[in-house]
Each structure stands twice: as structure tokens, then as C-alpha cells.
Amino acid sequence: MWDQHEIRLTPRERGFHLITDDIVDALPRLDDITTGLLHLQLQHTSASLTLNENADPDVRHDMEAYLRRLVPGDLPYFRHTLEGPDDMPAHIQASLLGTQLTLAVRNGRLAMGTWQGIWLGEHRDHGGQRRIIATLNGE
Amino acid sequence: MWDQHEIRLTPRERGFHLITDDIVDALPRLDDITTGLLHLQLQHTSASLTLNENADPDVRHDMEAYLRRLVPGDLPYFRHTLEGPDDMPAHIQASLLGTQLTLAVRNGRLAMGTWQGIWLGEHRDHGGQRRIIATLNGE
């Protein structure tokens, strides 16, 4: 069985956000899959998708604090600066973390570890609505 | 054909470890797939999966030495510190390298390059047993 949806996420502020529920709620046919996979692909180049801790929000804070220092906005050799100092770091963070994820599905649920959740990394100051193509495949 | 297993890896010390044989040995039905994909998803947020060199162990040493310096444990702005100084760096490394991989399958084998192997990145000092959900799909 194949099923594909476009999911539109409400705008988030810069940083990391837990979106597991946004994804699962948009996929009514997840229930029908005993064994399969869910693929998620952001349609953007300045945000990211990653799996990480679903509990303590300090982990999301620290990830953002670390990445802001790892990829500063004012590097003197940057040429792609027309869209502001947050833009090129956002492109770099998108590739370091990735913009697509594939997740195991078992017995109608995402087969994630106890502490795993799906994070949106919003790397722009004002990124606006973000779109994801979600593709379910299984039996 | 779909096939899904939970693979339990014996505890490894901090650093990178070649686990291609652990994965292949746990998948007896890999032989039956002419064309397909294998998806691997760690069930943890402080370890990683990546494809890299399967021969010289110095590559694994250098990767670990580099990442320890890239993400030190004592950054003053970290808030998530209750589980020790190795914990927040482990979360960051897990997202930089990723916790899931999809691999091509051809004629009953993983279609990897001559020098490619599957690495477990153990990013905690005492990470313990790690679990992977392995999902095979193909014909």
C-alpha cells in the first residue's frame, strides 16, 4: 500500500521543535500498516528534519545554541548574503542535519525508541510555513 | 516482500565500530531479494549510524578524535547536563551523523561500494546495548 500527503506545518520560530504529533495526525492510514516505512521530505533548503530526544526541551535548546556558534552568520567569505545573515547558515545546517528522514512502521505505529521524536529544525529567523511530503509504504 | 527485525548490538565502547556483519547475519531473508532496500533505524538518541570506510581502523579513530573536539562536553551554555558531560555532545553527534540509513540491495546482498561498511557511532561513555529496527523490502 502506498499513500502520499503534503503536510503543512504552522510557522515556528528559529530553533528545534518536536513535530511527531503533527506528522502522525496527518496520516490516518498509518493504522493500516503492519510492516512498512514512512518517508518525510521537507520541501525547503533552510530547515531540517532529524530524530532526537522527545522529552527534555533543554536538549532542543542546547542543539540550537551549539549550531548557532558552529555556523555563525557573519563569516567574511560568504557570498550568498542577499537574503540576510541567517540565510547561508540555514543552508549549511539543512545539509548537516538533513532534510529527509525514513522511519520504520510496525503494527500501525512509528517504531521509534522510547526517547525518540521527530524534530523540525527551523534555521531561518522568519521561515514561515514549512511543507513536508510524507510517503507511506507497507503492508 | 517485507521483513522486519529488531537487532540487538552488544555494548561497545565510545567511538566508531564496523557492524556490517552484525546486520547481515541478522537478516536471513536478505538472500531472497533480487532488487530492494534495507532500512536501519537506531532506537536511541545518543548513538548514530553512518556509511564509511570498512578497512583501515585509523579512519574510525580519526573520526572519533575529530568529533570529540568538534562537540566538547563542557560548553558553558549547555543546560541538559544532568546525565553527565558526555550526554549532550552525544545528542548533537547523533543528529549530525544521523540515526537511520537506507541501503540498496541487489542479488541478495547489500549493494555497497568496495570500501563501504556500516558504522555504529557510540557517543556515550557507557552506552550499553543498542537496538536497531531493520526493515527489508524488495522482490
Next chain:
Amino acid sequence: MWDQHEIRLTPRERGFHLITDDIVDALPRLDDITTGLLHLQLQHTSASLTLNENADPDVRHDMEAYLRRLVPGDLPYFRHTLEGPDDMPAHIQASLLGTQLTLAVRNGRLAMGTWQGIWLGEHRDHGGQRRIIATLNGE
């Protein structure tokens, strides 16, 4: 429907290169898929695949300039140095960015965002021809 090809890319210089057309042109049966996925796996450990901006080439320049500084070639603790100072940084960049990608397919086309393209990251000074196993699956 499953379809699998080996794609051989002409040698590129060190840096990032837009290869969306190389991939699509090698997959005549992409047209036949209404809903599906395309998986790409580099057969190498010193190059990478990532999704990023398909328009302004300055983004590719800045990504390369940033990564050269993030992972220098002359780190004193590197042991894997026999193949030259560009080799170990190439292994590290390959794992930071990743060597495999899964992409959504819809109505016979890659379901990418307006600004998304497939990038090859060539991380060696003289990497030569690079091979990709492309696996299409869909209905």
C-alpha cells in the same frame, strides 16, 4: 514496481555540484511512477549526496568554503594520512553530509521543493568518476 540502475558521474573538481539532471536522465521509468520513492546511494566514502539550493551557485561555493575550514586537512592527531591531506577530511565530510538520500516521487517526477536540487559533494582533490546505485520503487 522496482527498478535499479548504476549511474556513473563524470569526474568533478572538489566542491559541490548540482546533479539533479544527471540522475533524472538516467531513470527512464521514473515517468511510470504515480506514487513512490527514489533511493540514491553513493558507492564511495569520500564524497556525499545532499539536497540543497538549485539556483544561486554561491550557495555551493559557501558550503565548500565553510566545510574546508570546519574540517582542515592538517590536524595533528590524524593517523589516516597516507592518501594525502584531503583524504581524512573527505571521510569526515562524507559522514557529516551523508552518502545516501531517499526522495519522494509523485506523478512521474521527483517531488522536490521549488528551490531543491540534488548535490554531489566531491570532497577529494582528484576524486575521479563517482558511482551511484539508484533504486526506484512505486506504483
